[in-house]
Amino acid sequence: xxxxxxxxxTDQERGRLWSMSVTAADxxxxxxxxxxxxxxxxxxxxxxVILGDRYDAEDAVHDAVEVAWRRWSDLRDEQRFQAWFGxxxxxxxRDRLRRSRRRRMVEIPRLVLDKEHPIAPDAADALALRDVxxxxxxxxxxxxxxxxxxxxxxxxxxxxVAEIAGIPEGTAKSRLHHALRKLRAAIGEDER
Amino acid sequence: MSRTxxxxxxxxxxxxxxxxxxxxxxxxxxxxxxxxxxxxxxxxAAHGSIRPMASIAGSLAGLAAAAAIALLxxxxxxxxxxxxxxxxxxxxxxxxxxFDPAIEGPxxxxxxxxxxxxxxxxxxxxxxxxxxxxxxxxxxxLTGGRSRRLAALAGVVALAIGANGLSSHPGFxxxxxxxxxxxxxVQAGALPASGGVDVWYVTAEPDGPIVFAFNVRNxxxxxxxxxxxxxxxxxxxxxxxxxxxxxxxxxxxxxxAVEEATPFRPVDVPPDGHVALYVVGRAGAxxxxxxxxxxxxxxxxxxxxxxxxxxxxxxxxxxVGEVELPVALAQPQNEECTSP
Numbered sequence: 001x002x003x004x005x006x007x008x009x010t011d012q013e014r015g016r017l018w019s020m021s022v023t024a025a026d027x028x029x030x031x032x033x034x035x036x037x038x039x040x041x042x043x044x045x046x047x048x049v050i051l052g053d054r055y056d057a058e059d060a061v062h063d064a065v066e067v068a069w070r071r072w073s074d075l076r077d078e079q080r081f082q083a084w085f086g087x088x089x090x091x092x093x094r095d096r097l098r099r100s101r102r103r104r105m106v107e108i109p110r111l112v113l114d115k116e117h118p119i120a121p122d123a124a125d126a127l128a129l130r131d132v133x134x135x136x137x138x139x140x141x142x143x144x145x146x147x148x149x150x151x152x153x154x155x156x157x158x159x160x161v162a163e164i165a166g167i168p169e170g171t172a173k174s175r176l177h178h179a180l181r182k183l184r185a186a187i188g189e190d191e192r
Numbered sequence: 193m194s195r196t197x198x199x200x201x202x203x204x205x206x207x208x209x210x211x212x213x214x215x216x217x218x219x220x221x222x223x224x225x226x227x228x229x230x231x232x233x234x235x236x237a238a239h240g241s242i243r244p245m246a247s248i249a250g251s252l253a254g255l256a257a258a259a260a261i262a263l264l265x266x267x268x269x270x271x272x273x274x275x276x277x278x279x280x281x282x283x284x285x286x287x288x289x290x291f292d293p294a295i296e297g298p299x300x301x302x303x304x305x306x307x308x309x310x311x312x313x314x315x316x317x318x319x320x321x322x323x324x325x326x327x328x329x330x331x332x333x334l335t336g337g338r339s340r341r342l343a344a345l346a347g348v349v350a351l352a353i354g355a356n357g358l359s360s361h362p363g364f365x366x367x368x369x370x371x372x373x374x375x376x377x378v379q380a381g382a383l384p385a386s387g388g389v390d391v392w393y394v395t396a397e398p399d400g401p402i403v404f405a406f407n408v409r410n411x412x413x414x415x416x417x418x419x420x421x422x423x424x425x426x427x428x429x430x431x432x433x434x435x436x437x438x439x440x441x442x443x444x445x446x447x448x449a450v451e452e453a454t455p456f457r458p459v460d461v462p463p464d465g466h467v468a469l470y471v472v473g474r475a476g477a478x479x480x481x482x483x484x485x486x487x488x489x490x491x492x493x494x495x496x497x498x499x500x501x502x503x504x505x506x507x508x509x510x511x512v513g514e515v516e517l518p519v520a521l522a523q524p525q526n527e528e529c530t531s532p
Contacts, residue, residue, distance in 0.1 A: 028230075029230035029231070032230055033227055033230065036226055037223070037227075040217070040218045040222070040223065040226065041217035041218050043218075044214065044217065044218035044219075044222065045213055045214060045217075048212065048213065048214045049209055049212045049213055052212055054214055054219075057214070058218075058219065058221070058222045058225075061218070061222060061226070062222065062225050062226060062229075065226040065229050066229050066233055069229050069230055069233055070233065070234070126204065126207075129204045130204055130207055130208045130211065133204055133205060133208040134208050134211070134212075137208065137209075148205075148209075149209060152202070152205050152206050152209055153206070153209040153210070153212075153213075183201075183205065184201065187201070187204075
């Protein structure tokens with residue numbers, strides 16, 4: 001059978017035959033798939049952290065890949081794919097957060113901490129702190145969530161955060177500042 | 193070495209974010225879905241060529257719609273509706289203050305060979321505007337997501353409902369008062385065979401003046417501009433014809449004496465408003481004349497009508513509608529008459 005014959009060939013032979021038979025459109029799609037595949041895990045992780053729901057994250061990443069494919073001809077330099085695609089993923093997450101009707105009011109219990117030692121040192125207190133932070137993070141605006149995730153989860157510098165979020169650097173700083181102030185307020189550090 | 197509060201906060205924040213991370217990388221199902229996208233979705237070049245075209249089409253349609261709306265507004269606000277001249281209305285300073293049946297012209301919309309009926313833009317323009325709006329909304333839907341498509345669909349439905357409502361506007365309806373107030377050439381009575389409908393008999397000499405009066409009401413909800421009474425283009429010379437209209441504007445639908453009426457001019461009638469019309473005409477060439485007696489009514493032949501054509505405009509768009517007369521208008525015929 002033809003399939004078995006092809007399967008028996010070496011990678012080199014298959015590559016040669018394949019490269020002879022592809023059209024320009026096939027090559028374009030293959031290049032796109034290859035780049036998307038290389039960024040898919042990172043995009044999925046970013047979307048999951050921003051959205052907090054893996055199904056929403058899957059849909060957001062799918063939407064982002066679709067948008068990227070539609071705009072594929074806009075990308076002049078494939079070396080810029082990571083930043084370009086990251087921006088599209090962030091936009092997809094932002095759209096999803098804005099459209100979401102499921103945004104619920106989350107009660108954020110303030111931690112009562114010792115002013116001298118605001119952060120409790122033991123593990124139980126650390127867990128409680130994270131729980132409060134998690135709830136406080138849920139009620140941040142989509143824009144604030146995005147800058148916090150890009151800065152502290154993706155570990156990007158502020159200029160890179162601004163680039164990926166598609167906002168001026170000053171705006172990124174300001175949003176980050178406000179978001180952190182809200183989070184600090186939730187854990188009782190706002191009076192400091 | 194102890195951590196500073198800032199370090200502790202940042203550590204807690206990073207820890208919280210780390211907890212939100214998925215356990216593994218992208219799931220296989222997602223990989224499959226995104227791998228199929230280049231086969232299922234049209235690539236950027238094709239999409240990019242549709243978008244500008246839709247945008248251009250939308251812009252052009254938007255300009256056309258804006259022009260149409262401007263025309264509508266202009267027509268609504270302006271004093272000249274898109275209809276033929278409404279008779280020869282007297283100049284504002286003319287010394288015509290009292291009723292005179294010899295005055296001809298005011299309030300009569302006379303058709304011509306080239307223009308047999310006033311332009312009935314009310315029945316067509318709303319649909320044209322709705323069609324243009326439909327193109328605009330269609331272009332918007334092409335360039336937008338699901339919410340924009342739904343909004344565009346809602347817009348098209350609203351336009352269609354609006355166009356249908358406007359184009360089928362009923363116009364005026366008969367008011368609650370009528371009568372041959374002047375008694376000039378019209379005699380009230382009832383034909384035994386008329387099923388109880390009152391009849392006004394035209395008792396004027398052939399070509400002599402006749403007058404009858406009734407009021408019309410605007411059933412709403414939009415104001416209507418009354419443009420005049422339309423001369424029936426199919427009228428035979430043996431039937432009565434209309435020569436002038438006088439009017440009296442009132443809110444309550446009363447019908448004062450004809451001496452209080454003024455020569456016709458286009459008037460805006462608000463919803464539920466009334467206007468009294470005094471229609472002046474001439475008896476047909478074959479009218480039996482003043483020797484008609486009610487006792488002979490059953491033995492006569494008649495030219496009769498129960499309708500009057502009225503020209504009006506809604507939002508500047510003109511139309512012609514029938515107003516059913518509250519009585520039957522019957523002209524006893526001279527059977528020996530040979531006039532066509």
